[in-house]
Amino acid sequence: xxxxxxxxxxxxxxxxxxxxxxxRVSFQTVAAPVMTALLYLLIFSHVLGGRVEVYPxxxxxxxxxxxxxxxxxxxxxxxxxxxxxxQSKVMGSIIFVLLTPLSYLEFFLAFLAASIVRGLVVGLSIxxxxxxxxxxxxxxxxxILAFAFFGSGMLGAFGxxxxxxxxxxxxxxxxxxFVIMPLSFLSGVFYSIHxxxxxxxxxxxxxxxxxxxxxxxxGFFGQGDISAWFSLSVVVGSxxxxxxxxxxxLKAGYKLRG
Amino acid sequence: MTTAIKIEQVHxxxxxxxxxxxxxxxxxxxxxxxLLGPNGAGKSTLINLLAGLLRPTSGNLSVMGHDVMAKYRxxxxxxxxxxxxxxxxxxxxxxxxLRFQAGYFGKGPENDPWIDEVIxxxxxxxxxxxxxxxLSGGMKRRALIAQALAHKPPVIVLDxxxxxxxxxxxxxxxxxxxxxxxxxxxxILTTHYLEEAxxxxxxxxxxxxxxxxxxxxxxxxxxxxxxKKLRLKLSGALPAKLTExxxxxxxxxxxxxxxxxxxxxxxxxxxxxxxxxxxxxxxIEPDLEDVFVDLMGRA
Numbered sequence: 001x002x003x004x005x006x007x008x009x010x011x012x013x014x015x016x017x018x019x020x021x022x023x024r025v026s027f028q029t030v031a032a033p034v035m036t037a038l039l040y041l042l043i044f045s046h047v048l049g050g051r052v053e054v055y056p057x058x059x060x061x062x063x064x065x066x067x068x069x070x071x072x073x074x075x076x077x078x079x080x081x082x083x084x085x086x087q088s089k090v091m092g093s094i095i096f097v098l099l100t101p102l103s104y105l106e107f108f109l110a111f112l113a114a115s116i117v118r119g120l121v122v123g124l125s126i127x128x129x130x131x132x133x134x135x136x137x138x139x140x141x142x143x144i145l146a147f148a149f150f151g152s153g154m155l156g157a158f159g160x161x162x163x164x165x166x167x168x169x170x171x172x173x174x175x176x177x178f179v180i181m182p183l184s185f186l187s188g189v190f191y192s193i194h195x196x197x198x199x200x201x202x203x204x205x206x207x208x209x210x211x212x213x214x215x216x217x218x219g220f221f222g223q224g225d226i227s228a229w230f231s232l233s234v235v236v237g238s239x240x241x242x243x244x245x246x247x248x249x250l251k252a253g254y255k256l257r258g
Numbered sequence: 259m260t261t262a263i264k265i266e267q268v269h270x271x272x273x274x275x276x277x278x279x280x281x282x283x284x285x286x287x288x289x290x291x292x293l294l295g296p297n298g299a300g301k302s303t304l305i306n307l308l309a310g311l312l313r314p315t316s317g318n319l320s321v322m323g324h325d326v327m328a329k330y331r332x333x334x335x336x337x338x339x340x341x342x343x344x345x346x347x348x349x350x351x352x353x354x355x356l357r358f359q360a361g362y363f364g365k366g367p368e369n370d371p372w373i374d375e376v377i378x379x380x381x382x383x384x385x386x387x388x389x390x391x392x393l394s395g396g397m398k399r400r401a402l403i404a405q406a407l408a409h410k411p412p413v414i415v416l417d418x419x420x421x422x423x424x425x426x427x428x429x430x431x432x433x434x435x436x437x438x439x440x441x442x443x444x445x446i447l448t449t450h451y452l453e454e455a456x457x458x459x460x461x462x463x464x465x466x467x468x469x470x471x472x473x474x475x476x477x478x479x480x481x482x483x484x485x486k487k488l489r490l491k492l493s494g495a496l497p498a499k500l501t502e503x504x505x506x507x508x509x510x511x512x513x514x515x516x517x518x519x520x521x522x523x524x525x526x527x528x529x530x531x532x533x534x535x536x537x538x539x540x541x542i543e544p545d546l547e548d549v550f551v552d553l554m555g556r557a
């Protein structure tokens with residue numbers, strides 16, 4: 001007897017298809033981001049290792065790893081839902097899902113869950129490779145899991161919004177390069193915001209990626225730039241807000257049903 | 259018995275464009291129905307409304323008694339749509355795609371024998387493990403039909419299913435669709451091949467500029483065109499007296515419209531008196547194309 005109830009088989013199938021979609025091209029979707037993160041680690045630790053100590057007693061290379069993991073988690077969660085949607089819209093295969101009895105909520109949950117899985121798979125892969133070479137402490141594992149889950153969920157929802165909005169690959173590339181990349185690079189992945197001038201520190205507080213990176217890092221070292229609980233509440237709040245926006249867009253059939 | 263499709267006073271506007279203008283249509287279960295009309299008549303808009311890809315500006319549509327908006331889950335369960343464009347998902351093979359498609363409708367492994375049956379019926383068995391992007395155009399068309407059937411819908415809409423396919427495949431698809439109809443599926447077909455509609459469909463709706471301008475059985479529509487056509491291949495030019503009967507001309511090949519069969523004698527007499535020899539001659543019954551041209555011209 002099948003484990004999946006008839007009622008849940010529709011969204012489960014869409015989730016499974018979305019997982020298989022990225023797994024079929026895992027060199028591009030998993031191996032490549034792991035390689036990129038490791039190159040960042042190699043280069044930045046070579047250039048700055050030994051010269052910079054962000055937290056007392058934490059080497060720069062070690063400091064860098066959680067930020068790189070989280071940045072990759074976020075970028076890949078975004079890439080999963082956004083690329084799947086834009087591809088199927090441009091190629092027309094989105095029709096196969098739109099013709100089915102799946103509700104807008106089931107559509108959302110399937111795409112969101114697949115994005116979270118991809119984000120976590122990439123993050124876990126970077127972590128596993130990194131700990132082969134570097135001793136990385138884990139002080140609050142539940143914070144690590146919570147930030148990884150809600151962070152990838154938030155970017156998964158953001159990816160659905162971008163995928164719905166974009167009508168061509170060019171628009172999606174603009175979204176990725178002018179929104180996602182600056183927000184992730186200016187979030188404190190490579191530095192503590194305390195090293196910034198006061199004005200830029202304030203600006204950093206407007207960047208939701210900063211809270212995800214800082215809270216995630218807190219889970220490893222037990223120290224961060226701001227309270228981890230505050231960061232978590234910002235991330236969960238942002239996740240809920242973006243999810244509501246996404247759900248309302250799907251309910252309205254925004255750029256899907258005329 | 260519940261009607262397969264019921265469309266009541268459906269309007270659809272895209273900005274200033276009135277794509278559908280008060281369409282009423284009822285299709286009974288088990289019918290083989292043709293939806294005809296020139297490009298831009300509103301055929302695809304109507305299909306998209308039935309499938310839930312578009313929302314009506316006003317009016318109601320139902321599939322097997324289920325409103326496509328209020329009871330969309332049940333309506334979509336009852337409907338299989340073969341889209342006009344050759345769309346496909348490049349990540350998966352034929353069988354995977356069919357299993358996913360059935361899965362979206364809540365069907366699990368218990369549906370696999372049906373999927374294998376559809377694959378076999380459409381001669382896709384050799385290609386079942388082939389990635390969709392590696393299929394030829396004809397194979398992709400078959401896979402699209404298979405996808406629409408994956409959840410065993412009682413009503414099947416085929417939007418130009420034979421557009422761009424070779425003659426052999428067209429006949430194979432015709433036989434397959436006829437079989438589906440014999441097995442009890444309601445078939446709604448849009449096509450540009452009027453011969454196809456005439457051969458397959460028992461009832462026809464003609465759409466023009468978003469309105470149904472004719473809705474009748476194929477037999478009645480054909481009977482509505484009086485007379486026949488006479489195709490002639492002549493040794494010289496057609497006598498002047500007969501030129502008003504010409505419907506089509508290609509050098510010395512003429513197609514004449516006859517109001518009644520006894521006009522044949524008149525035509526032949528005129529040719530004889532003008533010393534024009536008949537090299538070939540064919541008497542043709544009116545077809546759906548004549549009905550189409552006649553109604554489009556009148557409406």
